[in-house]
Amino acid sequence: MTNSRFSVALVSIVIFVAVVLLIAGGAALAGLYNVAADAPQMALTEQFLAFVRERSVDARAEDTKVPLLIDPKMIDDGAADYNAMCTGCHLAPGMAENEMRPGMNPKPPQLAVARAESNPAEDFWIIKHGIKMTAMPAWGLTHSDAEIWNIVAFLQRLPRLSPEQYRALAASGHHDMDNMNMGGHE
Numbered sequence: 001m002t003n004s005r006f007s008v009a010l011v012s013i014v015i016f017v018a019v020v021l022l023i024a025g026g027a028a029l030a031g032l033y034n035v036a037a038d039a040p041q042m043a044l045t046e047q048f049l050a051f052v053r054e055r056s057v058d059a060r061a062e063d064t065k066v067p068l069l070i071d072p073k074m075i076d077d078g079a080a081d082y083n084a085m086c087t088g089c090h091l092a093p094g095m096a097e098n099e100m101r102p103g104m105n106p107k108p109p110q111l112a113v114a115r116a117e118s119n120p121a122e123d124f125w126i127i128k129h130g131i132k133m134t135a136m137p138a139w140g141l142t143h144s145d146a147e148i149w150n151i152v153a154f155l156q157r158l159p160r161l162s163p164e165q166y167r168a169l170a171a172s173g174h175h176d177m178d179n180m181n182m183g184g185h186e
Contacts, residue, residue: 037105046106053131057122060129064121069153076169078154081147083170086111089135092170094163106134112166114159123152 027033041049069075083092088100089108101107109115127148130138139148154169161169 037103039105041105049106053134057125057131061119061121061125064124066120066124067149069120069149069156071153074150074153075157076172077147078150078152079166079169081143081151082154082158085139086151092163093158093161093166104135108134108136111155112158112161118155120152120156123155124148127151 040046082090087095088098089104090111091098091101093112095112124145126136128138128140128145130136130140139151158166
């Protein structure tokens with residue numbers, strides 16, 4: 001009797017999955033889901049995708065060994081790379097909204113704005129591998145791990161920088177970080 005119950009349950013699951021796939025396939029063929037970047041996501045879809053993204057990054061970054069991120073040369077080099085590669089999407093201290101960001105969905109976070117404590121291992125993983133369907137590129141295809149760690153080191157300081165400090169740091173490869181009165185050194 002148990003075997004027949006199992007068989008009925010298995011057949012029911014297979015039929016259910018087949019119906020769901022047929023409905024999803026039909027919706028895809030009919031173009032029912034609007035992929036336009038200027039159309040907001042349904043709240044449930046947005047929450048689901050955010051959950052999947054966060055869990056995916058957490059799972060893949062958990063074994064990452066984080067180096068010391070306090071070397072002024074690392075921070076200087078990371079500032080120059082951030083200025084060249086990241087400000088179009090993530091902005092910089094004192095930088096106004098630009099023409100590109102309003103049309104991005106999801107909108108990239110403003111990394112210069114005070115935010116919850118970032119996890120350097122997760123930041124490294126995101127910068128190296130990118131995130132599908134967000135316009136976040138996989139910089140690991142064109143940059144070494146050392147270059148990516150430089151950006152991560154800089155990101156640890158970014159929310160505490162004034163616009164003037166940011167511009168000075170981004171413009172030069174060598175600033176004395178201790179004289180910039182940023183506080184919060186690790």
